[in-house]
Amino acid sequence: GEKVALTSLWRKRRVLLCFLRHAGCRFCHKQWAALCELEQVMAKHDTTLIGITLGTVSQAKALEVMPGNRGSLYVVEDRNRAPVAYELMHLTRARSFKDIVPEDADTLQAAALAQGFGDKPHFE
Numbered sequence: 092g093e094k095v096a097l098t099s100l101w102r103k104r105r106v107l108l109c110f111l112r113h114a115g116c117r118f119c120h121k122q123w124a125a126l127c128e129l130e131q132v133m134a135k136h137d138t139t140l141i142g143i144t145l146g147t148v149s150q151a152k153a154l155e156v157m158p159g160n161r162g163s164l165y166v167v168e169d170r171n172r173a174p175v176a177y178e179l180m181h182l183t184r185a186r187s188f189k190d191i192v193p194e195d196a197d198t199l200q201a202a203a204l205a206q207g208f209g210d211k212p213h214f215e
Contacts, residue, residue, distance in 0.1 A: 095165060097143070105138045114146030114154050114166060117200070117208040123154060123162070124208070130161040143167065 100106060109126055111119040126140055133140060140162030144151060151166040203209075 100141050100165070105136065106141045107133060107138050109140070109142045109162075111142050111144040114144045114150035114164075115210055117203045117210050119144065120154060120157065121203050121206065121208045123164075124157065124159060127157075127159050127161040133161075139163070141165065 101108065107126065107129075109122070111123060113119060123142060126142075130140070142154075142162055142164045143166075144154070144164060145167050147168060148166055151164045154160070155164045
């Protein structure tokens with residue numbers, strides 16, 4: 092894909108900007124689907140849905156063709172450059188996996204799978 096300056100995504104329009112952890116993550120797929128369901132509300136407020144995600148272009152394309160997708164996805168392929176995008180928005184990373192895992196993670200994982208949101212391979 093072509094390179095895009097992050098700030099250009101909202102320079103001339105109102106956006107709902109969502110940072111997704113990884114294009115292959117079932118929870119990211121579920122979050123993206125939920126945001127896409129807000130299309131009518133966003134249209135009423137002249138707002139465009141934009142997602143920024145880590146992963147590969149092919150993973151992002153698979154997420155983009157999900158039924159009901161109403162947004163535009165941008166992927167940060169170079170993991171070494173990912174911190175730049177996240178730091179620009181003052182987002183922090185967890186120090187360990189325990190910092191971000193909810194107590195009911197097993198239940199949440201099973202529910203996401205039951206709803207059809209599965210993990211995709213991280214590497215091709």
